[in-house]
Amino acid sequence: xxxxxxxxxxxxxxxxxxxxxxxxxxxxxxxxxxxxxxxxxxxxxxxxxxxxxxxxxxxxxxxxxxxxxxxxxxxxxxxxxxxxxxxxxxxxxxxxxxxxxxxxxxxxxxxxxxxxxxxxxxxxxxxxxxxxxxxxxxxxxxxxxxxxxxxxxxxxxxxxxxxxxxxxxxxxxxxxxxxxxxxxxxxxxxxxxxxxxxxxxxxxxxxxxxxxxxxxxxxxxxxxxxxxxxxxxxxxxxxxxxx
Numbered sequence: 001x002x003x004x005x006x007x008x009x010x011x012x013x014x015x016x017x018x019x020x021x022x023x024x025x026x027x028x029x030x031x032x033x034x035x036x037x038x039x040x041x042x043x044x045x046x047x048x049x050x051x052x053x054x055x056x057x058x059x060x061x062x063x064x065x066x067x068x069x070x071x072x073x074x075x076x077x078x079x080x081x082x083x084x085x086x087x088x089x090x091x092x093x094x095x096x097x098x099x100x101x102x103x104x105x106x107x108x109x110x111x112x113x114x115x116x117x118x119x120x121x122x123x124x125x126x127x128x129x130x131x132x133x134x135x136x137x138x139x140x141x142x143x144x145x146x147x148x149x150x151x152x153x154x155x156x157x158x159x160x161x162x163x164x165x166x167x168x169x170x171x172x173x174x175x176x177x178x179x180x181x182x183x184x185x186x187x188x189x190x191x192x193x194x195x196x197x198x199x200x201x202x203x204x205x206x207x208x209x210x211x212x213x214x215x216x217x218x219x220x221x222x223x224x225x226x227x228x229x230x231x232x233x234x235x236x237x238x239x240x241x242x243x
Contacts, residue, residue: 001021001023001034001039002021002022002036002039002040003022005025005043005044006042006043007044011098012024015101024138028053036064040067041061041067041068042071043061043070051078051082054082058083058086059086062087068090069104069105070090071093071094071101142243
């Protein structure tokens with residue numbers, strides 16, 4: 001007997017009509033009750049079944065030597081991986097016509113491995129894609145860790161700079177005070193130097209003026225030589241003593 005355990009109402013009704021010796025089964029319990037009378041089963045995963053529940057159903061069918069024709073959507077790689085691991089070869093990828101299903105079921109000897117191989121290739125592609133995604137995620141995680149480490153280093157540098165900043169400020173203030181004191185000392189020395197220069201300049205100026213007056217007086221008296229100057233001085237001293 002052929003069990004029809006697909007959950008598409010129109011499909012299972014048409015299969016029941018066109019497949020001799022077939023019966024529609026609507027529950028796992030009903031399947032278990034009739035498992036000893038079955039030769040083949042056309043089955044697809046119920047929406048409420050988990051992968052473990054599907055594994056249990058398929059395993060019971062395999063252990064009972066029942067030929068499985070599994071109708072499967074293309075968008076569930078985990079389900080396909082389960083089928084291949086259990087050795088289910090008659091995998092019919094939906095969408096598939098009723099004629100194709102009937103042809104596969106009635107001509108089991110003519111069933112080739114094309115669908116099975118396509119499924120295996122599909123799983124391999126999925127696994128390769130998952131590996132690429134895992135490597136990509138791993139790289140992204142490493143990049144994130146690297147960025148976090150960079151941020152930590154920048155934070156540490158910032159904290160260190162903030163700690164050093166007061167010391168630098170104190171040193172800057174000390175340097176400024178030193179320069180200010182140095183400039184004040186230079187200005188003081190400059191003032192003293194200017195005072196000394198002015199004092200000596202006044203003395204020199206007075207001396208020059210006196211010499212100029214003396215020279216003018218000597219010229220007016222007609223003194224043209226040093227001995228004559230001495231004689232004139234002696235006369236002047238004599239007059240002073242006489243007075």
